[in-house]
Amino acid sequence: MRQMGPGLFSLSHVSTEKQQIETVIGGLESQRVLLGDALVDAALGPLRARLLALAPTQPDDVAQTLKQVTLLFLDVVGSTTLSQHLDPEDIHAVMDGALARCTSVVESNKGKVFQYADDSLLAVFGSEDAQEDDPERAVRAGLALLEEGRRHGELVKRQYGHDGFDVRVGAHTGAVLLGGGVDEEGSIRGMTVNIAARMEQTAPAGALRISRDTYRHVCGLFDVAEQPPLQVKGNDAPVVTYLVQRAKPRAFRIPSRGIEGVETPLIGRLAELRALGDAFETVLARRTLQALTLVGDAGLGKSRLLAEFQTALEAHPQPFWLLLGRASSRGGLQPYGLLRNLFASRLQIADSDDAEVARRKLVEGVLPLLGNEASVHLLGHLIGLDFSASPHVAAVSSDARQLRDRAFGAALRFLQVLAESDRSALVMLLDDLHWADDGSLDFVVHLQQSARALPLLLVMLARPALFERRPGWGQGDAPHRRIDVVALGHDESDTLADALLQRLPGVPAALRDILTRGAEGNPFYMEELLMMLIDDGVIDVDHQAGDPAKPTWSVVPDRLVAAHVPTTLTGVLQARLDALRTSQKAALQQASVIGPVFWDDALASIDAASPSELPGSSFIERHATSAFEGTREHAFTHHLLHQVTYDTVLKRNKQRYHALAARWLSARMGERSSEHLAAAAKHYERAGNRAEALKYFERAADEAELRFANTSALGHARHALALTEPGDTEMRWKLLGLLYRVADIQGDRTEKEHVLVEMTVLAEMLGDLDKRAQLAFRRSLFAGRCADYMGEIAHARDCVALAEPGELWAQAATAYCQWAAALMRLPDNDAARERAQDGLQRRQHGLDASACRSQSRFVGDHA
Secondary structure (H helix, E strand, O other): OOOOOHHHHHHHHHHHHHHHHHHHHHHHHHOHHHHOHHHHHHHHHHHHHHHHHHOOOOHHHHHOEEEEEEEEEEEEEOHHHHHOOOOHHHHHHHHHHHHHHHHHHHHHOOOEEEEEEOOEEEEEEOOOOOOOOHHHHHHHHHHHHHHHHHHHHHHHHHHHOOOOOEEEEEEEEEEEEEOOOOOOOOOEEOHHHHHHHHHHHOOOOOOEEEEHHHHHHHOOOEEEEEEEEEOOOOOOOOEEEEEEEEEOOOOOOOOOOOOOOOOOOOOOOHHHHHHHHHHHHHHHHHOOOEEEEEEOOOOOOHHHHHHHHHHHHHOOOOOEEEEEEEOOOOHHHOOOHHHHHHHHHHHOOOOOOOHHHHHHHHHHHHHHHHOOHHHHHHHHHHOOOOOOOOHHHHOOOOOHHHHHHHHHHHHHHHHHHHHHHHHOEEEEEEEOHHHOOHHHHHHHHHHHHHOOOOOEEEEEEEOOHHHHHOOOOOOOOOOEEEEEOOOOOHHHHHHHHHHHOOOOOOOOHHHHHHHHHHHOOOHHHHHHHHHHHHHOOOEEEEOOOOOOOOOEEEEOHHHHHHOOOOOOHHHHHHHHHHOOOHHHHHHHHHHHHHOOEEEHHHHHHHOOOHHHHOOOOOOEEEOOOOOOOOOOEEEEOOHHHHHHHHHOOOHHHHHHHHHHHHHHHHHHOHHHHHHOHHHHHHHHHHOOOHHHHHHHHHHHHHHHHHOOOHHHHHHHHHHHHHHOOOOOHHHHHHHHHHHHHHHHHHOOHHHHHHHHHHHHHHHHHHOOHHHHHHHHHHHHHHHHHOOOHHHHHHHHHHHHHHHOOOOOHHHHHHHHHHHHHHHHHOOOHHHHHHHHHHHHHHHHHOOOOHHHHHHHHHHHHHO
């Protein structure tokens, strides 16, 4: 007799016990009248519990998951032909080798191969640890697979002498059912599979075809060519598809906002979008500059408008160069930060690149176009890449204005060369201009004044605060148009409300009123109100029913009636924060201290558990690239959300968090510290660490002065000055000297006079002869600038009187020169010659008085 396997025996045993228990239960139920309910129920309890324990489990149900993923199909082209020429072992080696390499490509892009079938494979992105960039990684994997196919085809040709080996790839994003069935681990079902397969089947050899659903997620990251719509069996509407040509260099994308499962059209902004399109057509027709500044308060949809325009541009048949830059809320801390971001985006220079790599990328990207090493080095040094070792930079290191002007010229020449290549137009999109530092704004003004003959469309986004800083923005000879982005009107708000509430089968009037009346035409406010209602359970979102990408919504009437709607956007955002779990809210608060952009490692330096506690995509978004290598980068979905979150952090926690963030940033600076000095200083200041904040602000001020970023230099120096202790006289003197020099460059007489008064008090308090002589000389210079020549002479005489007894011959010589110059302007040439001769005599004491010698010759020529 054949012995049963253990699985069969166990199943038989369970089945027998189950039948026996069911028989006993039936017998007890039949005796209920005789025995009574209490006795029968007491006996049935343990029996029913045992029966439930013996019930068969449903592993398929437990293992199945309904979720949105991106599917990628790959098929080897020409395998049938190849099999006619090679024996089975060679075919096996070719195909296994190809699929093994393709699997490595998929896995390196964090995808998972679900199925193999002869000469094809099916990969899934987002099946386990779903990320918002799953579609992007799938498309990048698709391009890498095409390259792998080409390499493998060359290998086959060399080894076997046969052409024709290639691959084709297709991708589609949508909902699928994962798991279950006889092949549980590789099981995947749904219409998404059919569409993805169709993408692959219709792709040309050596090409990658993606659906519109995938394209929506990667728009702006890749160059694509739109294809005629395809009919897919089982799908009513034709599917719009694209052939992906290549990845764009460090794409700049406007982060998408919105509600999960809801796509909203651009509402109330068609006139503005049309104006942008018309301006681009004007650039193409006239080959001249067109500049537009879109102005509007936060949340009105400026960035969404720019995103829609960028999408429209990508479909334009005319080739053009796209240059993108965005200022951050910390933009004022980094001189020429927007200009740096513009070139970093174009040349893929990451903050995590060490100094040598960053310099190399700039040189390799710009030198072939400019053909002038000096221009490249000056440009790089201006934007903070430290070319101080270059002789071209050293030659102008004492003249920050010349460095700035020549670097601006190099940037303009870079644009000119781009425009001359293939008669291409240029499109420059600059976002959040209100946060840009003054040096960057100066460059944008310079660009508008100097690039009028370039085929350049310059689109700038800003809040009204820009015009408070620069009242004359856009005024001048260059063509410029200001477009005000205003709040949505009543009808437009209704339309947006309909779009936002599209997942509801019926929209209660009270719910519509909450969105339209409370938000006052601000689209971001409307979205946040809706998210608050979802957080509060007024709207129930069922992710289990239907398409997980488009969950079913329903209104809970009782909660709608009781809903309390804050009267301000800040109140709405705070209500949403309060609805988070305690650990999630804490993580978000810690992140807000780091900044509107933050990193996992920085967050972990505050609390190791916080990166895993971050809330979902309605609060933060993960960036595809990171400024610092080896750590993921995130950003708050809106700067207002960041500010409101930061304002909820307790003061005692803020100080501690800032201290930890400062320590982390200081440790990550490396050789490129000049780019992060002011940010670290700000963290130290808010942490209450006066000494470290002073040190970093002072260094930041020095760096800014060297790069002619005068506004930044003044701001950092004033910050540092406010942090000095009363007894730190040497640091105060140094900082006041910097303030004086910058004010002198800017021609700010009021500031110079104020600084001189402070320096006078400090010099008298110190009783330092050298400093008093320096101060007298500065007063002489100041009087001369004010055309007070007698005052100029008097202060020069004071400087000499202080310098000579202390044998400060250098100061005495320059004072005599200043004295001589003032006498010439009176004019009194004889006396001027005598003072110049006095200066020359000081040279005999071992001083370099070349300036005095020149002055003497000048006086002699004009006597």
